[in-house]
Amino acid sequence: xxxxxxxxxxxxxxxxxxxxxxxxxxxxxxxxxxxxxxxxxxxxxxxxxxxxxxxxxxxxxxxxxxxxxxxxxxxxxxxxxxxxxxxxxxxxxxxxxxxxxxxxxxxxxxxxxxxxxxxxxxxxxxxxxxxxxxxxxxxxxxxxxxxxxxxxxxxxxxxxxxxxxxxxxxxxxxxxxxxxxxxxxxxxxxxxxxxxxxxxxxxxxxxxxxxxxxxxxxxxxxxxxxxxxxxxxxxxxxxxxxxxxxxxxxxxxxxxxxxxx
Amino acid sequence: xxxxxxxxxxxxxxxxxxxxxxxxxxxxxxxxxxxxxxxxxxxxxxxxxxxxxxxxxxxxxxxxxxxxxxxxxxxxxxxxxxxxxxxxxxxxxxxxxxxxxxxxxxxxxxxxxxxxxxxxxxxxxxxxxxxxxxxxxxxxxxxxxxxxxxxxxxxxxxxxxxxxxxxxxxxxxxxxxxxxxxxxxxxxxxxxxxxxxxxxxxxxxxxxxxxxxxxxxxxxxxxxxxxxxxxxxxxxxxxxxxxxxxxxxxxxxxxxxxxxxxxxxxxxxxxxxxxxxxxxxxxxxxxxxxxxxxxxxxxxxxxxxxxxxxxxxxxxxxxxxxxxxxxxxxxxxxxxxxxxxxxxxxxxxxxxxxxxxxxxxxxxxxxxxxxxxxxxxxxxxxxxxxxxxxxxxxxxxxxxxxxxxxxxxxxxxxxxxxxxxxxxxxxxxxxxxxxxxxxxxxxxxxxxxxxxxxxxxxxxxxxxxxxxxxxxxxxxxxxxxxxxxxxxxxxxxxxxxxxxxxxxxxxxxxxxxxxxxxxxxxxxxxxxxxxxxxxxxxxxxxxxxxxxxxxxxxxxxxxxxxxxxxxxxxxxxxxxxxxxxxxxxxxxxxxxxxxxxxxxxxxxxxxxxxxxxxxxxxxxxxxxxxxxxxxxxxxxxxxxxxxxxxxxxxxxxxxxxxxxxxxxx
Numbered sequence: 010x011x012x013x014x015x016x017x018x019x020x021x022x023x024x025x026x027x028x029x030x031x032x033x034x035x036x037x038x039x040x041x042x043x044x045x046x047x048x049x050x051x052x053x054x055x056x057x058x059x060x061x062x063x064x065x066x067x068x069x070x071x072x073x074x075x076x077x078x079x080x081x082x083x084x085x086x087x088x089x090x091x092x093x094x095x096x097x098x099x100x101x102x103x104x105x106x107x108x109x110x111x112x113x114x115x116x117x118x119x120x121x122x123x124x125x126x127x128x129x130x131x132x133x134x135x136x137x138x139x140x141x142x143x144x145x146x147x148x149x150x151x152x153x154x155x156x157x158x159x160x161x162x163x164x165x166x167x168x169x170x171x172x173x174x175x176x177x178x179x180x181x182x183x184x185x186x187x188x189x190x191x192x193x194x195x196x197x198x199x200x201x202x203x204x205x206x207x208x209x210x211x212x213x214x215x216x217x218x219x220x221x222x223x224x225x226x227x228x229x230x231x232x233x234x235x236x237x238x239x240x241x242x243x244x245x246x247x248x249x250x251x252x253x254x255x256x257x258x259x260x261x262x263x264x265x266x267x268x269x270x
Numbered sequence: 271x272x273x274x275x276x277x278x279x280x281x282x283x284x285x286x287x288x289x290x291x292x293x294x295x296x297x298x299x300x301x302x303x304x305x306x307x308x309x310x311x312x313x314x315x316x317x318x319x320x321x322x323x324x325x326x327x328x329x330x331x332x333x334x335x336x337x338x339x340x341x342x343x344x345x346x347x348x349x350x351x352x353x354x355x356x357x358x359x360x361x362x363x364x365x366x367x368x369x370x371x372x373x374x375x376x377x378x379x380x381x382x383x384x385x386x387x388x389x390x391x392x393x394x395x396x397x398x399x400x401x402x403x404x405x406x407x408x409x410x411x412x413x414x415x416x417x418x419x420x421x422x423x424x425x426x427x428x429x430x431x432x433x434x435x436x437x438x439x440x441x442x443x444x445x446x447x448x449x450x451x452x453x454x455x456x457x458x459x460x461x462x463x464x465x466x467x468x469x470x471x472x473x474x475x476x477x478x479x480x481x482x483x484x485x486x487x488x489x490x491x492x493x494x495x496x497x498x499x500x501x502x503x504x505x506x507x508x509x510x511x512x513x514x515x516x517x518x519x520x521x522x523x524x525x526x527x528x529x530x531x532x533x534x535x536x537x538x539x540x541x542x543x544x545x546x547x548x549x550x551x552x553x554x555x556x557x558x559x560x561x562x563x564x565x566x567x568x569x570x571x572x573x574x575x576x577x578x579x580x581x582x583x584x585x586x587x588x589x590x591x592x593x594x595x596x597x598x599x600x601x602x603x604x605x606x607x608x609x610x611x612x613x614x615x616x617x618x619x620x621x622x623x624x625x626x627x628x629x630x631x632x633x634x635x636x637x638x639x640x641x642x643x644x645x646x647x648x649x650x651x652x653x654x655x656x657x658x659x660x661x662x663x664x665x666x667x668x669x670x671x672x673x674x675x676x677x678x679x680x681x682x683x684x685x686x687x688x689x690x691x692x693x694x695x696x697x698x699x700x701x702x703x704x705x706x707x708x709x710x711x712x713x714x715x716x717x718x719x720x721x722x723x724x725x726x727x728x729x730x731x732x733x734x735x736x737x738x739x740x741x742x743x744x745x746x747x748x749x750x751x752x753x754x755x756x757x758x759x760x761x762x763x764x765x766x767x768x769x770x771x772x773x774x775x776x777x778x779x780x781x782x783x784x785x786x787x788x789x790x791x792x793x794x795x796x797x798x799x800x801x802x803x804x805x806x807x808x809x810x811x812x813x814x815x816x817x818x819x820x821x822x823x824x825x826x827x828x829x830x831x832x833x834x835x836x837x838x839x840x841x842x843x844x845x846x847x848x849x850x851x852x853x854x855x856x857x858x859x860x861x862x863x864x865x866x867x868x869x870x871x872x873x874x875x876x877x878x879x880x881x882x883x884x885x886x887x888x889x890x891x892x893x894x895x896x897x898x899x900x901x902x903x904x905x906x907x908x909x910x911x912x913x914x915x916x917x918x919x920x921x922x923x924x925x926x927x928x929x930x931x932x933x934x935x
Binding site for chain 1: 317318319320429430432433544545547548551910912
């Protein structure tokens, strides 16, 4: 019973939120839940409010109305960095990694919120700081291995291709040891092979590490392939929610998004 | 018995490497080495950024328990175990364990497609398949229903396999645990099995890459593995614990001789690259002393270096050019056995200290004592490039069927040749005798351990043997000093309708040395009046070249047909034409609008051209070239990974070598 509860536990709940930019009502009473170990996808046409919704979850926007709960705690008034410390990890639609850092340093920067020693201790090579660095480096190496980026460990990010930069961004988020992972169009602008790779990694993260994932993605084929639950948003409202098969057959969705009928 | 000393002196003039009595199989050498060097490091592999080590004892135990596990799961003498994966310690463990269980091993290229894998796994009667990871397991699961003999699929990298629960699947460790249990009920089973091995047992079936038709399985016994290894050891001076980087795929016979056989005998410290992409970095980190690459790999290393120099600053470029110039002159004189002009000899140490040594260091080649190129012909230009840097790259020539045959010995050798025949160890067979067929120029051989036949194909085996001579199918000539010059495959020498003969591979190899050219298909036969070429440009270097000149392009097809790019390629061909006889030069060419791809069966897995297939696929373009047309609308089917088939249609421009392109400035 307890186990069952844990498996289906709601880790993140968005309750009836409203966001308006001036006269534009971007989000209008959205409700949804993210459960432990689940891969949910948010889809919707351009301008439907998907990214706004994500921005509310990790704290860039503050909804005018409604609450957001993370692991049962009301986080509606927390700043984005506090939310990151709590374990909400997000990879962005555009590339938001440091252009002039190496891949390894970028991933280590993701560990920053988890480091306990201060810069002075690190500078004088405090034994404890050293030990901590090694421990963090080990985690970083595990992620490098996981995402198969050994070959670019020491490369400067600015030199990398778009697809690889997105992968490094994903690595940086994973380094946070997130309790929920929010991915905003991780496959935008990628070719078929890069998409297949990223899809594989997303599934691995979800299956092996058991991290619940919220995925916003335009590529319907990919979403229908890998998501367990799909939430469809149109004009700031949830118009449907269900398994990929249910969504495929949903007339409201077909009208709004797939553009048929 | 001084086992650390590889060479027994005093037997005439040649050095005969030491062969421990009674050791006639690889597992016996493993046991022998384990007894000598138990705690010494045998293998290293970078994992999670740190080098992990295996001592001889650890390797021995890994092999032992995997072998016992296989026996316990029902592997019997003479059966087959197939292995698919990148070079990693487990691949070697699995290999030697198979031999220790008196079974034969078959390696497949990691990028094999399921239908290709099916052909080989079915043909070799595999009962176990040892896979690296999910990617390979998926391929085998896809075809398992068509493989009735298959008992288990074993994998060593559990990543992505968490939700798989097929009864045929087992992890590498589970098999080894099975081995531990088996040992309790059958103590001494491993040692007994190893002792029963015999030099004439089939060790490996090596599937030839099959440039023509389905691949053929060459039977290779333990004796033939040892024969080739000992031939090499007699010709190269390798010290025990030579740092070796295992990078060639073991599905290619060369790695069987080097990593898997000589690794046990010399022995090597076998280093495995972290990932195929990091190999150059890893070579540098471990300070590799012996490097064996295929011509393509050497050529690509040369192009990478040259392409990076294009990006270098003015001062670096200047220094590089001067130093290479000096060093090329010195190297050329050394290769010809002469002394260079004193000025160059004086400047050489400076060039070496300032430019060449740092460059070698950067490439990770500073500690390399023996560098070998084997497989097929390679452009002399590439040789000159490495020799100029001070790396004594040697050529090697051999055939899967009869093992390694010739190499350059000592310091003096000619880059145009593949060296001299290597001596056979007296305990392993007669010296190799050879002659050249007077009519065709084909090389005929006998001696050594000889050819053991193609697996399950006695007809093809018989075709290669006449009156005790093995017909190699290679055209060679011999110079007065006994050095062998490799020309072309017998079936590949071609003549034109004018009667002029030309070597297509020779042309292709030399063209490929250009950093801007990735592949070349050389055209021309008895029905054609001249030689023409289809060029596959190197997207990366040509792309960078175009960027530097502010030439904008969208996709590969677009880039390949740009006037500037066509002119660039025309100039490259022109350079090569200068080395050819006037009646055999390339007269026309076109840049292919799509890259050649092994996934579309245009190349074999070892990146050799599938000629007849390509000539058919681009048949209309070829016709347009010979009709004298200036352009042709090429439609090429493209197969995507998910099975969809699309088409690329591009207007392909056809160029005349004599007519430079007018490039608008």
